[in-house]
Amino acid sequence: MKSAHDLVSDAKTRIEEVDLHAADAAIRTADVLIDVREADEYQAGHIPGAVNIPRGLLEFKLSNDPTLTRRDLNLVLYCKNSGRSALAACALQDMGYSHVLSIAGGYEAWHASGKPVQTAQLPAFD
Template identity: 70%
Template sequence: MKSAHDLVTEAKTHITEIDLDTAEAAIREADVVLDVREADEFHAGHIPGAVNVPRGLLEFKLSNTPELSARDLKIVLYCKTSGRAALAACSLHDMGYLQVQSIEGGFDAWSAADKAVVTPSLPTFE
């Protein structure tokens, strides 16, 4: 039986994973940057311009959002450390998306390298 680690390792052999320096240029050229982490992770901080579509909803959201249906969209994906993004990139490839890239090391690597991060401020209701 395969573990989650096995699935991620296998997925990474089938996807395009980009380093942080390449990621900055790819993000500028992307049609969409997808953060596949959970909503609470996204709201704690994310890459500027990213759209949050949690991994568990990804295929459904893309299938039901006309703006994301074009298979030639330039898509950059990331998650916390790159595992969920690798699995997501495989799924998008299986769905026919042609230009999908995943950020190596994910958001943790991005923020550790002092790259730009958006941290939304939410109102207090006290």
């Protein structure tokens, strides 16, 4: 029986990960930067320009949103530390997406390196 760690390890052999140095360029050329974490994680802090499509909804969202169905889109994915994004990248490749990258180390590595982050802005209720 495989564990989650086994599945992530296997996925990482089948996908392309970019390190933090290459991530900036990958994001600049991406059609879509996707944060596959849950909504509360995204709201607590995310990479500027990222859209939030949680891992559990990813295949459905991309299949049903006409702006995301082109299989030649340049997609860059990330999660907390790159496990979920590796699994997500595998799933998207299985769906026929040909340009999928995952950011090694995920949001944790991005944030720890001092790169810019964005948080949700709540309205003032004065």
